[in-house]
Amino acid sequence: MSRNFDFREKVIDSQNKFSGNIFEVRVDQVELPDGNKSFREIVKHHGGASIVALTDDQSIFLVEQYRISVGQTVLEIPAGKIEEGEEHLFCAQRELKEEIGATATNWELLTDFYPTPGYCSEVIHIFLARDLVLGQPELDQGEFLRVKKIKLEQALKMVYQNKIKDSKSIIGLLLTAQRLQEELNG
Incomplete structure (x- = not known):
């Protein structure tokens, strides 16, 4: 061809x-x-935005919630769907506040990706959020989740051990580790 x-x-x-x-x-x-x-x-x-919320001590936040589509509890980075006409950064900021109760002053777009381009138009935007100010979550009605704070290194081990199976979380965590390595190497 x-x-x-x-x-x-x-x-x-x-x-x-x-x-x-x-x-x-x-x-x-x-x-x-x-x-x-x-x-x-x-x-x-309409797509979604997800966030790797990184603390000064190299910890990140995961949310644990039941996903009826796969019939199990899943560990994910904070994320949510973009409302019609909403900017993806605003969505990420809103979701970070809702799900873990945090705001951040340093935002970096790590990547955009198509989770299932064979049949779906969804684009997920993954952000790295730093310089966090922690507060109380403001969950949407009908949203039930548990927030877990763990070291990035431990989250990466969970990816390699197939304990984190969510694609946006895997991509976000791996790209965050790469970004930190690049910063370390100058």
Whole structure:
């Protein structure tokens, strides 16, 4: 196949199938690069922001909460969905305050990524938050979680031991470790 091959698909028809509070689902009929036709099931999602909240002593905060979609309690970095029209940094700041009761004066965008680009438009923005001021969490109604403060080194071990399975958390923790190593090396 040629290097210049155009992989793009042309949407011929689009049918909305579901519209909820968090996402919408549509089915697109597409024309493939070879002229054949196919269907694509697409989840439209406004995206999310997540935060590695790093203290001066190299500790981070994880939230433990039950996730009915996987049927178990999951350890994650603080995160939340971006409201329609909301800036991703504002979302991260809001979620940090809600989930662990903290504010931060030093924010750095570590990365943006697509968790499941095969069928979902969601983009997750991962921030590193430093210079924290701790307070009391302000959980949303219906939100139940436990906040855990642990050393970054221990969180990384949990990633390597498959105890942290959430993709945004794995990416955020690994990128934070890399950033700290870069700062140490100058």
